[in-house]
Amino acid sequence: MRTGIKKGVMGMKMGRKGVAVVAIAAVLITAVLIIEGIIVANFVADIEIVKRTTRELAVINAVDAIEFAKKALQQAVPYSFYKASYDVLEKGGYCASDDNSCAQQCKIPYSIPTRECDPWWRVYDNTYEIDSSTFETYLSNRIASIYDDYASLFFGPDYCPQPPGNVITEDKGEYKVHVYITNIEGGVIEYKSDNLEIVEHTVGFNDGFDASTFELFEFAKDTFIDNDKIKSDFNSADNKMADEGCKNIYLRDFCESDVGLSEESHILFCEEQLSIHCSESSRNDPCDFDNDNTITADEKYNCKVREEFENPVLNNDGTFEASASIDDCIKVGHDARFSGQKIEFGDERWVEDCDWPSSYIDVRCDYDYFGTASAVGQVKDVKNSYPIDSSWTTITASFRIASGNVAECGGQDPIETSEYVEDENSLCCPAITTNELDKAAGCKIQTNLPIPSP
Amino acid sequence: MKNRRLTIDEKGGIGIAIAIIIAIVLVTIVLTILIPLIFLKIHLVRVVEIQYGYSTADLTLLALLSDTDIYEKLSLYVADFGDNAIEGFNRDNVKSEVALILDKLVPSETGTRCYKLSYAGGVIIPPEDCDTEFSANVDILLPYGKNKEKITLEIK
Numbered sequence: 001m002r003t004g005i006k007k008g009v010m011g012m013k014m015g016r017k018g019v020a021v022v023a024i025a026a027v028l029i030t031a032v033l034i035i036e037g038i039i040v041a042n043f044v045a046d047i048e049i050v051k052r053t054t055r056e057l058a059v060i061n062a063v064d065a066i067e068f069a070k071k072a073l074q075q076a077v078p079y080s081f082y083k084a085s086y087d088v089l090e091k092g093g094y095c096a097s098d099d100n101s102c103a104q105q106c107k108i109p110y111s112i113p114t115r116e117c118d119p120w121w122r123v124y125d126n127t128y129e130i131d132s133s134t135f136e137t138y139l140s141n142r143i144a145s146i147y148d149d150y151a152s153l154f155f156g157p158d159y160c161p162q163p164p165g166n167v168i169t170e171d172k173g174e175y176k177v178h179v180y181i182t183n184i185e186g187g188v189i190e191y192k193s194d195n196l197e198i199v200e201h202t203v204g205f206n207d208g209f210d211a212s213t214f215e216l217f218e219f220a221k222d223t224f225i226d227n228d229k230i231k232s233d234f235n236s237a238d239n240k241m242a243d244e245g246c247k248n249i250y251l252r253d254f255c256e257s258d259v260g261l262s263e264e265s266h267i268l269f270c271e272e273q274l275s276i277h278c279s280e281s282s283r284n285d286p287c288d289f290d291n292d293n294t295i296t297a298d299e300k301y302n303c304k305v306r307e308e309f310e311n312p313v314l315n316n317d318g319t320f321e322a323s324a325s326i327d328d329c330i331k332v333g334h335d336a337r338f339s340g341q342k343i344e345f346g347d348e349r350w351v352e353d354c355d356w357p358s359s360y361i362d363v364r365c366d367y368d369y370f371g372t373a374s375a376v377g378q379v380k381d382v383k384n385s386y387p388i389d390s391s392w393t394t395i396t397a398s399f400r401i402a403s404g405n406v407a408e409c410g411g412q413d414p415i416e417t418s419e420y421v422e423d424e425n426s427l428c429c430p431a432i433t434t435n436e437l438d439k440a441a442g443c444k445i446q447t448n449l450p451i452p453s454p
Numbered sequence: 455m456k457n458r459r460l461t462i463d464e465k466g467g468i469g470i471a472i473a474i475i476i477a478i479v480l481v482t483i484v485l486t487i488l489i490p491l492i493f494l495k496i497h498l499v500r501v502v503e504i505q506y507g508y509s510t511a512d513l514t515l516l517a518l519l520s521d522t523d524i525y526e527k528l529s530l531y532v533a534d535f536g537d538n539a540i541e542g543f544n545r546d547n548v549k550s551e552v553a554l555i556l557d558k559l560v561p562s563e564t565g566t567r568c569y570k571l572s573y574a575g576g577v578i579i580p581p582e583d584c585d586t587e588f589s590a591n592v593d594i595l596l597p598y599g600k601n602k603e604k605i606t607l608e609i610k
Contacts, residue, residue, distance in 0.1 A: 020471035027475045031482035038486055042493040053501045057508065064512045064590075068519070072595045072602075075525050083598035146598060153601055387597035392535050 055195070062191045062198045069189055070202065076150040077179050077207040081169070082386040084142035085213040085395050092119040092399030093130040093217060094138050121377065121399040127225050135217055140167040147181060171214035175319075175384075178208040212319060212381045213395065219315050220379035220397040223322040230324060230375055230403035233308035238369040238405065240304050246278035246297045251363040254340070255354030259363070266338035270365035274336065301369040302332050309375060319383045324375040324401060331404075332371035339364045372404030507588030507609070514559050514569075515590045515607040521555055525594065528552065532573050532603045533596045553579050560609060568610035573603055586610055 088094065094112075112128045113120045120128055144167045168180040182204030191198040223229050241247040251273065259269050278297040312321035340363035378398050385392035519525045527548045537544045552571065556579065560569045568584035570577065586608035593602045 020468060024471055024474050024478070027478045031478050031485075034482055035485050035489065038489050039493075042490055046493065046497050049497055049501060053505060056505060060505075060509055060512065064516055067516055068592045071519050071525050072593070075529060075595050078526070079595065079597050150595060150598070153595075387530055387533060387535060389597070389599035390535075 058193065058196050062193065062196055065191050066189055066198060066200050069191075070200075070205075073151065073189075074205050074207065076147055077181060077205050078209045078211075079387070080143045080146040080150060080181075081177065081179050081209070081211060081213070082388050082395075083146050084139055085211060086386070086388050086393060088135070088139050088142050089213065089217065089395055089397040091117070092121060092397065093135045094119055115400055118376075118398070118400050121221075121224055121401055122228065122230075123402045124372075124404070129221065129225050132214075132218070136169055139213070140169055143167045143169070143179065143181070172208065175210055175212045175215055176208065177211045177213065178206065180204060180206040210384070211386070212384055215315075216320055216379055216381055216395065216397055219320045220322065220377070220399075223313055223379065224324075224377045224399070224401055228403050229313060229322060229377070230309070230373060230401050231405050233311075233324070234305055234369075234371050234373075234403075234405035237301055237304035237308045240308075241297070241301055241367070241369055244278065244297075244300055246274065246300060247367055247369075249273050249277050249365045249367075251340075251365070252361070254360045254363050256358045256360065257354070259338075259340070259360055263338075267336050270336035270338050270367070273365050274334075274367060297367070298332050298334060298369075301334065301371070302330065305330065305332065305371060305373070309373075319381060320379055321382050322377070322379045324377045327374045327376055327400070329374035329402075330371060331373070332369065334367050334369045337366045337368075339366070370405045372402070372406050374400070374402045377401045508590065510564060511588045511590035511607055511609050514556070514609065515592055515605070517559055518552065518555055518607070519592070519594070524552065524555065528578075528605065529594050529596055531578065532575065532594065532605065533600050534575060535597075549578060564609055566610050570608040571605065572608075573605050575603075578605075584610055 112130075113123065119130075121130075122128070147167070168182075170178040170180075172178055189200045189202055239247075249270070254269075260266060274297050278300065279295060306326060309324045309326060312323040314321055340360035343359050343361055345358065376398060377400070378396055380396040381394050385394050387393075519528070527543070530543055531545055531548045556569055556571065557567060561567055566584065568586060569579070570586055571579040587610055589606055589608040591604050591606050593604055595602055
């Protein structure tokens with residue numbers, strides 16, 4: 001009996017201990033579950049925080065991207081202008097496209113003759129002037145094209161910039177310009193990503209900066225169209241032939257048997273005198289003709305004309321230099337005029353040793369030199385350079401000029417633009433006295449028309 | 455059966471059990487409060503640091519490029535045409551000018567002068583003796599024909 005009670009008491013002790021262990025275990029499990037729940041809840045909350053953070057960063061990035069894009073588009077304004085100035089001036093004020101075909105590349109009106117897509121500004125007295133507003137239109141078109149390239153280049157697939165709709169250029173004078181680029185659609189800059197789209201309506205971009213484009217163009221027109229530099233160069237070279245002793249040759253007395261009676265014989269006499277007094281065997285000359293030992297008066301004139309061509313005309317402040325280089329066609333020649341006092345036999349001034357009936361005293365031969373040339377006119381900005389392509393680059397207006405100081409060319413009919421004109425004489429006219437070096441090869445003129453099918 | 459009084463040993467065992475349970479409950483309550491706070495702090499610090507760091511780098515770069523003419527000057531610097539005529543452009547002058555601006559911008563945002571401005575062609579402003587942590591990139595436009603180039607600003 002006593003043993004049974006002991007066992008009962010022992011059982012009760014063991015039972016109470018078991019309850020305590022179970023209770024502690026239950027509290028522990030509950031605590032662990034609570035802590036675990038808190039941790040899991042925090043992780044879930046963290047994921048949400050990370051998502052929101054990511055969104056916030058995406059918004060910040062998008063806003064920054066729009067701001068950076070606006071900076072880029074702003075900077076694209078002067079860069080587009082510089083490049084457009086270079087392109088358009090290089091094509092004589094035309095050219096608004098990068099298309100490969102000649103006609104589209106230049107987009108020169110059909111009324112303007114061209115050669116290898118370069119426009120003629122002058123063919124003798126016929127000028128093909130491009131007025132300032134037309135020049136601005138071509139310049140604006142080219143700016144728009146380049147600006148669009150910039151937008152496409154800068155923006156990746158996530159961006160959808162609208163191309164510029166309008167470009168307005170303003171000449172502010174003193175080598176300053178202002179350019180306005182606006183979009184017909186209102187100027188929308190759009191940022192797109194998987195979860196975000198931001199659209200900003202921008203009226204446009206404008207910038208004012210230094211550039212000599214307009215002044216250079218006007219100076220080029222003034223030099224080669226309003227004032228014919230090529231013609232002036234021929235005349236100037238003619239005057240400078242006096243320094244060579246080839247302009248006026250003063251001779252004393254001659255018998256009629258030496259001079260002749262007719263006008264033709266007088267001219268022939270003067271030509272002989274020219275070859276005697278003006279031709280040289282020396283070769284210290286800018287034009288060194290390898291295949292000849294003597295230099296004729298016409299060759300001297302030819303050299304002087306080339307010197308005049310290359311001698312630049314400067315504008316008032318020396319910023320621009322206008323010069324010309326002969327393309328492949330120059331013709332030169334001269335006229336001779338004889339003068340002298342005819343003395344009849346019996347006159348006290350009679351030249352002795354002459355046979356009668358007459359002799360000449362104070363004989364003089366005068367020469368007028370003239371020529372025509374097909375040239376490339378160039379006006380260069382020598383003081384400023386601009387960041388274009390891969391270097392600091394000067395802008396140069398380039399175009400073709402055919403002119404000279406031959407009066408007959410002045411009356412030439414305007415070049416027909418409805419057909420190709422391939423007659424070399426149509427440029428280098430008239431068929432004046434030439435030497436063999438002055439072939440008119442390649443002096444062709446063509447119009448800006450599509451090539452007809454055979 | 456007659457009720458038996460608990461022995462001292464039994465009373466002590468129950469007391470210990472109750473004490474353990476109370477301790478567990480207390481620890482659980484403390485941890486329940488502390489753990490979220492610790493996690494919150496860790497995440498807030500991380501998030502804020504990320505946002506602050508990258509935003510600061512981004513905004514500093516944006517502020518730099520917003521300064522008058524700096525965009526064009528940096529663009530010409532990166533294009534690397536050498537020095538030439540346009541408004542007396544000079545690469546060394548650009549470096550000095552940019553450094554002057556960043557010396558004002560960066561300390562006000564980060565409290566240090568620790569920054570580095572670079573592009574693919576090299577470092578524009580040399581780094582100070584410090585490790586940078588956050589960076590911001592931007593593509594800047596170059597003169598026509600040279601496309602674009604990435605500029606990177608790193609800050610502490």
